[in-house]
Structure formats: C-alpha cells, structure tokens
Amino acid sequence: MTDAANRRPPTAGGQEAGDTGAGPEMPGTGPVPEPLIFTYSRPGRGGAGLPEPDVPVRPVEELVPAELLRREPPVLPEVAEVDLVRHYTRLSQMNYAVDTAFYPLGSCTMKYNPKVNEYVAGLPGFSRLHPYVPDELAQGALRLMYDLERALCEIGGMARATLQPAAGAHGELTGILLIRAYHESRGEGHRYKVIVPDSAHGTNPATAAMAGYKVVEVASDERGGVDLAELERVLDDEVAALMLTNPNTLGLFDENIHRIAEMVHQAGGLLYYDGANANAILGISRPGDMGFDVVHFNLHKTFSTPHGGGGPGSGPVGVTEKLVPFLPAPLVERDPETGRYYLDENRPQAIGRMRSFYGNFAVLVRAYAYIRALGPEGLRRVSEDAVLNANYVMRQLAEYFRLPYDRVCKHEFVLSASNLRERTGVRALDVAKRLLDFGIHAPTIYFPLIVEEALMIEPTETESKETLDRFVAVMKRIAEEAERQPELLKEAPHNTPVRRLDEAAAARRPVLRWRPGGAS
Numbered sequence: 388m389t390d391a392a393n394r395r396p397p398t399a400g401g402q403e404a405g406d407t408g409a410g411p412e413m414p415g416t417g418p419v420p421e422p423l424i425f426t427y428s429r430p431g432r433g434g435a436g437l438p439e440p441d442v443p444v445r446p447v448e449e450l451v452p453a454e455l456l457r458r459e460p461p462v463l464p465e466v467a468e469v470d471l472v473r474h475y476t477r478l479s480q481m482n483y484a485v486d487t488a489f490y491p492l493g494s495c496t497m498k499y500n501p502k503v504n505e506y507v508a509g510l511p512g513f514s515r516l517h518p519y520v521p522d523e524l525a526q527g528a529l530r531l532m533y534d535l536e537r538a539l540c541e542i543g544g545m546a547r548a549t550l551q552p553a554a555g556a557h558g559e560l561t562g563i564l565l566i567r568a569y570h571e572s573r574g575e576g577h578r579y580k581v582i583v584p585d586s587a588h589g590t591n592p593a594t595a596a597m598a599g600y601k602v603v604e605v606a607s608d609e610r611g612g613v614d615l616a617e618l619e620r621v622l623d624d625e626v627a628a629l630m631l632t633n634p635n636t637l638g639l640f641d642e643n644i645h646r647i648a649e650m651v652h653q654a655g656g657l658l659y660y661d662g663a664n665a666n667a668i669l670g671i672s673r674p675g676d677m678g679f680d681v682v683h684f685n686l687h688k689t690f691s692t693p694h695g696g697g698g699p700g701s702g703p704v705g706v707t708e709k710l711v712p713f714l715p716a717p718l719v720e721r722d723p724e725t726g727r728y729y730l731d732e733n734r735p736q737a738i739g740r741m742r743s744f745y746g747n748f749a750v751l752v753r754a755y756a757y758i759r760a761l762g763p764e765g766l767r768r769v770s771e772d773a774v775l776n777a778n779y780v781m782r783q784l785a786e787y788f789r790l791p792y793d794r795v796c797k798h799e800f801v802l803s804a805s806n807l808r809e810r811t812g813v814r815a816l817d818v819a820k821r822l823l824d825f826g827i828h829a830p831t832i833y834f835p836l837i838v839e840e841a842l843m844i845e846p847t848e849t850e851s852k853e854t855l856d857r858f859v860a861v862m863k864r865i866a867e868e869a870e871r872q873p874e875l876l877k878e879a880p881h882n883t884p885v886r887r888l889d890e891a892a893a894a895r896r897p898v899l900r901w902r903p904g905g906a907s
C-alpha cells in the first residue's frame with residue numbers, strides 16, 4: 388500500500404470489492420513541527436488586558452535578593468490570545484482519549500464516562516466544601532460517602548469499606564495491611580507469605596513485597612485458572628493471604644473459586660480480591676459470595692472517573708465482618724436517633740490513616756452518581772454488555788490471531804501474535820503500532836506474562852457494534868498486511884504526530900520540555 392492510499396479520504400458507506408471495511412485512517416498529522424507559538428512571537432505582542440495597578444508597586448529589585456534575580460529575561464513567546472488558544476488546542480488534538488476514539492486497552496477499562504457525572508462532581512456544594520468543615524455543615528457529602536460505601540459493599544458482598552485509598556495499588560496496600568492486622572490480632576503475626584498467581588497484575592506482588600511479605604508464585608493450569616495441585620503444594624501455616632483477580636487478567640473466570648477459598652481458609656490464610664476491573668461481575672457475582680475476605684475496586688476504571696492521564700483515582704477497600712475493626716479511621720456513621728451523619732474517629736484497632744482527609748472526594752461523587760443513575764439493573768446490564776462485546780470481538784479475531792485459551796471470556800480476552808511472528812516476524816508490538824495508523828489506541832501488549840506476544844483487549848460496554856466491527860476489520864487487515872508487507876508493520880506508525888519511539892530511551896531519558904533551538 389502506498390502512502391497516498393494510506394491517506395485516502397473517508398468514503399461514505401459502500402465497500403469496494405476486497406475492501407476490509409477497515410475504513411480510512413486518522414488524518415495524517417505528519418511530523419511534529421516547530422511550535423507555532425514561538426514562530427508567531429513578536430516583542431511586545433500579548434494577550435492580556437490587565438488594567439494599570441492603582442496601588443503602589445514596589446520594583447522587583449526591592450522584593451527579591453539580588454543573587455536570586457534572573458540576569459536575562461526568560462525566553463517566553465509573546466503572542467496574542469488567539470495564537471495561545473490555537474497552540475494548546477492543537478496540542479490537545481495530538482493526544483488520544485476515550486472522547487476521541489476507541490481505546491481497547493486491556494486491564495484498564497477505558498470506557499466512556501457519562502459527562503453528567505463531571506457536572507455533578509463540579510456542583511459547588513461538593514467542589515467548594517472545605518475538608519475541615521464541621522460535620523453539621525457537610526451532611527450531604529457525608530451521606531454521599533455513607534451511601535456509596537453501602538452500595539460498594541452490596542456490589543462486593545462485603546460488610547464495610549474504607550473510601551480512603553487513592554488508587555488501586557493503594558487499595559491493595561490497605562487491604563494487605565488489614566490482613567496483617569487481622570493475623571496479628573489472633574497471635575498469628577508469624578505468617579509471612581502472600582501467594583499470587585503467575586497471571587497476576589504486577590501491582591499484586593509489588594504490594595505484598597512492599598508490605599514486607601514474601602511473594603510466592605502459583606502457576607496457572609492449562610485452562611488459565613489457578614492450578615489446584617500447585618496451590619496445595621504452596622499452602623501452609625506461614626501463608627497470610629492469596630491475592631486473586633476473578634475473572635483474572637486473561638479475562639477468564641476461575642470456576643474453582645469456592646474450592647480455592649476453602650483451601651486457603653483451611654490453611655488459615657485470607658483471600659484478597661483485586662477488583663480493579665469489576666466490569667464483568669456487577670450485579671452478577673460478588674467477591675464476598677466467592678469466598679473473598681477483602682476486595683478493592685477501582686472507581687476510576689469501573690465506576691466512571693476518567694483516567695489514563697495519571698489520576699486522581701480512588702481504590703475503596705471492602706472487608707468482611709471479621710476485618711471491620713481494622714479499617715482506617717474515620718468511617719462515616721449515621722446516628723440512628725437523629726439521622727445525622729458523622730465522622731467516627733474512634734477506631735482503636737484501625738491500621739491507621741491511609742490518606743489525608745477522606746480520599747479523592749470528587750471521584751467518590753462520580754461513582755455515586757454513576758451507581759445511582761444505573762441502579763441494580765443498569766449495573767448488571769453494564770457487565771452483560773461488556774462480556775458480550777468482548778466475546779463478539781474475540782470470536783472474530785480468533786480467525787486471524789492465536790487464541791491461547793479458547794473459552795468464553797469475561798470483560799476482556801488475550802490473543803497472541805505468535806502465529807504472525809512465526810510466519811512473518813511481525814510481533815505484537817508491530818500490530819499495536821500499526822493500529823495507531825487507523826486511529827485506534829493499542830491494546831495492552833506483552834501482558835499477562837504467561838502468554839507470548841500477548842495482545843490484551845478490553846472493548847468495554849460503551850462501544851457500539853459499528854465501532855467493534857471496524858476494529859475487527861482493522862485487525863484483520865493488519866493480519867493480512869503482516870503476510871504481504873511485514874515491513875509496513877515493522878515501521879508503523881506512519882501517520883501519527885510522532886513515529887515509533889525508542890521506548891527504552893523514552894522511559895530513561897524522557898524529553899519533557901520543548902526548548903527553543905531543539906536542545907532537550
């Protein structure tokens with residue numbers, strides 16, 4: 388395919404014979420040009436219209452010690468407001484977001500988040516509330532937290548929950564510290580091992596290690612679940628907990644979960660549920676009913692807070708009755724006599740505070756609005772549609788890529804590009820990069836670690852059948868390109884603002900600032 392063909396304009400409707408239906412690529416934006424904002428800069432030009440001050444102004448030399456003063460003025464662009472607006476708008480258009488196109492990034496649940504939840508989180512009664520305001524003046528916010536905690540406990544099958552943790556990994560740490568406090572309270576503080584399956588999200592072993600535990604890995608069986616014989620072998624009275632995701636990172640539900648819970652409990656350990664991606668279980672199955680003792684949810688994945696830009700997030704942790712005493716203070720309580728809500732700081736067995744104040748409150752507001760708007764039926768529908776969409780895409784892509792675990796999947800699935808690699812040398816990375824040329828975000832690649840050339844795909848429930856069909860068509864076209872023109876994939880992406888990056892250099896020596904003259 389030539390470059391020109393690669394950039395043909397959109398065709399409306401009807402497909403030509405042999406056309407995959409993959410449709411047009413994202414308009415080519417070409418290489419990153421010199422930022423226009425510097426090109427347009429002219430001395431004295433500006434965009435601010437501030438009045439002259441009507442109070443005495445002391446010269447800067449009187450206010451700042453001489454040795455701290457700049458000798459030369461900074462190189463700042465001097466432009467009109469319109470040039471400034473265009474500069475930032477243009478930069479924002481180089482970015483990729485759920486609000487612009489499909490984002491099938493596995494294990495991240497990049498679903499569309501209803502805009503009304505942004506509006507609700509911005510209501511002045513919430514957004515202008517000072518964290519030190521007395522309980523009597525924050526009844527609405529306290530009730531929201533109280534009700535959200537109840538809703539999350541209902542969804543997870545837990546007794547109580549803390550809303551403090553600021554992210555999933557933070558929730559994991561909270562949960563593991565709760566488990567440690569529980570064991571210590573029973574004189575079993577000697578337990579020093581945490582078991583994680585080899586398909587676990589990297590934060591699980593990291594959390595266990597950070598809390599001072601020895602991480603013991605347990606292998607998966609050929610169906611992608613926990614290998615029961617292996618589990619039996621590693622279970623002993625030194626085990627504090629098993630951390631599990633179910634459905635796991637392969638998108639597969641472990642049907643042995645009751646047996647697993649029984650085995651761990653018999654050994655005196657507890658079960659931790661990594662519920663970062665709860666998109667497959669809402670209203671269908673509850674970690675508490677599966678036998679888990681502790682669960683964290685990522686409100687920024689499942690419950691409607693936009694993410695991917697680095698936060699803020701929220702990782703509430705729910706626990707069963709026996710772990711409630713250890714939950715961090717404060718919890719929101721309701722006085723049954725007066726109906727008033729208050730922050731209860733009197734929690735003598737608590738593990739201690741996990742975050743300042745009450746967590747990322749605006750994220751809690753969004754989750755509350757999302758849960759209340761959908762209700763139990765709506766939440767169930769979210770999961771049913773997420774699972775349906777994933778299976779719909781998986782079945783079709785299994786014709787072009789290897790499907791290592793050929794089972795019904797839940798909210799996501801994992802393919803392998805090993806079939807392409809064997810025949811053409813094309814790798815999962817090349818497929819991911821080529822997708823960018825079609826205006827589609829890459830899936831998660833090379834994770835989970837137990838699948839070679841892994842492509843982990845999570846379509847989510849918010850995408851239309853048309854979007855899913857186009858994605859399948861593009862993936863098919865890429866698989867065909869791999870056979871015919873592997874070089875095209877090896878050099879992809881071709882029409883993004885920046886071409887293929889040196890990933891190691893980008894991580895180790897990131898260029899975070901543009902400087903005049905090109906020096907980084």
Ligand SMILES: *Cc1c(COP(=O)(O)O)cnc(C)c1O
Nearest residue numbers: 494554555556588590661663700
């Ligand atoms: C995203 C994720 C986490 C970590 O959540 P953060 O909010 O990024 O800390 C943990 N486990 C799983 C399975 C995840 O997908």
